[in-house]
Amino acid sequence: MSEACPDLSVRIGSLVLPNPVMTASGTFGYGLEYADICDLSRLGAVVIKAATVAPRVGNRPPRIVETAAGMLNAIGLQNPGADAIIAEKLPELAGFGVPIIANLAGECVDDYVLLADKFAACGHVAALELNISCPNVEGGMAFGVCPEMTAELVGSVRAITDLPLITKLSPNVTDITEIAVAAVTAGSDALSMINTLLGMSIDVRRRRPLLGNATGGLSGPAIRPVAVRCVWQVYDVVDVPIIGSGGIMCVEDALEFIMAGASAVAIGTANFVNPLAGTEILDGLVDYCQSNGIKDISEIVGVAHG
Amino acid sequence: MLSTECELLSNQLVAPDHYVMQILAPEIARASLPGQFVHLRIPRTMDPLLRRPLSVMLADKVHGHLRLLVRAAGRGTEIIVALPSGASVDLLGPLGSPFPMPDEIDGGSDKDVLLVAGGVGVAPLVCLADAMRSLDDTPYIRSMFGASTEDMLVCWTELAARSDEFSVATEDGSAGEEGLITEVLAGQLERGHARVVYGCGPAAMMAEVARMSAEAGVPCYCSFEQRMGCGVGACLSCAIGAAGGGYLRVCKDGPVFNAEQVDWEAIRDE
Incomplete structure (x- = not known):
């Protein structure tokens, strides 16, 4: 390699990815x-499927x-419950040496506190992501659409753990900056945005909703401009790292988010299309930095703001 | 499991809306077991965006060819079946759990194997019959194929050529018995000489095949399709109801299931 390897590391609270x-x-x-x-x-981190206190069978x-240019999903937070995930999944995943971020989904503040406590105690997770934005379960978005509830939730979890806290925001709000500021003020170390957009599709032949749950979350390239706009707006009002996501399929898409203000990116729908999307995008970022004389990826975070 | 870009060797219309795609994919062909599927996408396009799961109808391990039977059922598969020979396709596979072979099933080794196909569901059963033909202890294979009309008996010669006996039923009587293929199955089960029933076809057909097999006390395995995301068991999109509650993943737990694993009521309702 002729050029020096750029510094791609990212700090989220006390965690360095x-x-x-x-x-x-x-x-x-x-x-x-x-x-x-x-x-x-090779991945910066694996954010695991949302965990709930009790097992959920899903929708x-x-x-x-x-x-x-996208897809709707309505899985309904199917998961075997936090205890089973901690006992049966995390030890094996930890063996791969990749930082693990647990995504937590609760129905009330106490659920999130209990989940945070369990995952902090297990010793395998590097950070916690608070899912206050799932559109596919009743009440899943309730916290994420109200600044006061967001603040109460983040503050309650903050009080019981030193693990880095990431709050995953919903785009299904009038002003995402209000929720972002509420989460950061209450102690969130980073923001993850965006979760899926609430959407729907109808089978005109059967004259019924296509999804069993009727509505679902829209993801994929179709939502990328919305997601980039959310990152752009929030970058101006907070001083914590943003993890950008929403339809990132290739390195150019990842760079869009970084230039809008994201310090890191999360690959979603692209994993279904290309299981190697994450590592290919990582290779692309290295190439981009080397071709453009960038020594530290942080040099281009938010650069589009001028 | 491999993710690999392959050449589409030929793409032939075999019945209205049905195509046989022959793909050069030596590693996947060699690794593939009957009942497994490949997850196909067209490289460098976002229309369609997601992969489409397609059953392997035949895996020619010598020449490294896969033959897939594809029904154009929506925008994505319509674009896929329009691909010309020489086009590139990206395959992830082989995926899913295969059919258990008759010697892995406790059904009586001196008895017959019954295959029940409905429409495009013939594909994995051709692959299964082909594999059973090359067993040291080849079972006696009685195959049944049902469709709405004669036109829809897609690739019937492929199944017939690999069966010891072959029957057909069409709903309009244009070929074979007039009626449902399950009526033919009823006659076969009454003979009391079935070791195992393998089925693939529309949900209502498979539900009836499963019910009749259970009533006759014969083990039954069915292969399912469902709208799918990742294909590797991660996204939990391709769920079907499990007997006793909860859901099974068609991509990873299936696509082949023992009929006793499945909540047939929920599948009929979907």
Whole structure:
């Protein structure tokens, strides 16, 4: 290699990730599903599928449908519950040497506190992501659309753990900056944005909703401009790292988010299309930095703001 | 599991909306077991965006060819079946759990194997019959194929050529018995000489095949399709109802299931 390797490391609170490319919760399972095709150890972090206190069976099928340049999903937070994830999934994933971020989904503040406590105690997770923005379960977005509830939730979890806290924001709000400021003021070390956009598709032949849950979350390239706009707006009002996500399929897409103000990116729908999307985007970032004389990726974070 | 860009060797219309795609994919062909599928996408396009799961109809391990039977059922598959020979396709596979072979099933080794196909569901059963033909202890294979009309008996010769006996039923009587293929199955089960039933076709057909097999006390395995995301068990999109509650992943737990694993009521309702 002729050029020096650029510094791609990213700091989130007390956590330093080796590079800014992580997986988006719900799109990469527990990492293990991809282990025989993707070199997990190269990823900046694996954000695991959302964990709830008790097991959840999920929504009735169909749970996925393709739409123009995107897809709707309504999985319904299916997961075996925090205890089973901690006992059966995390030790194996930890063996790959990749930082693990647990995504937590609760129905009330006490749920989030309990989940944070369990994952902090297990010793395998590097950070916690508070999912206050799931559109596919009743009450899943309730916290994420109200600044006061966001602040109460983040503050309550902040009080019981020193692990870096990331709050995952919903785009299904009038002003995302209000929620962002509330989360950061209450102690969130970083923001992850965006979760899916609430959407719907109808089977005109059957004259019924295509998804078993009727509505679902829209993801993929179709939502990227919305996501880039959210990152752009929030970058101006907070001083914590932003993890950008929403339809990132290639390195140019990742660079868009970084230039809008994201310090890291999360790859979601692209994992379904190309299981190697994350590592290919990482390679692309290295190439971009080397070709453009960038020694530290932080040089271009938010650069589009001028 | 491999992710690899492959050449589409030929793409042939075999019935209205049905195509046989022959793909050069030596590693996947060699690794593929009957009942497994490949997850196909067209490289460098976002339309369609997601991969499409397609059953392997035949895996020619010598020449490294895969033959897939594809039904154009929506925008994505319509674009896929329009691909010309020589085009590139990106395959992830082989994926999913295969059919258990008859010797892995406790059904009586002197008895017959029954295959029940409906429409495009013939594909994995051709692959299964082909594999059973090359067993040291080849079972006696009785195959049944049902469709709405004669036109829709897609690739029937592929199944017939690999079966010891072959029956057909069409709903309009244009070929074989007039009626449902499950009526033919009823006659076969009454003979009391079935070791195992393998089925693939529309959900209503498979539900009836499963019910009749259970009633006759014969083990039954069915292969499912469902709208799918990742194909590797991560996203939990391709769920079908499990007997006793909860859901099974078609991509990872299936696509082949023991009929006793499945909540047939929920599948009929979907």
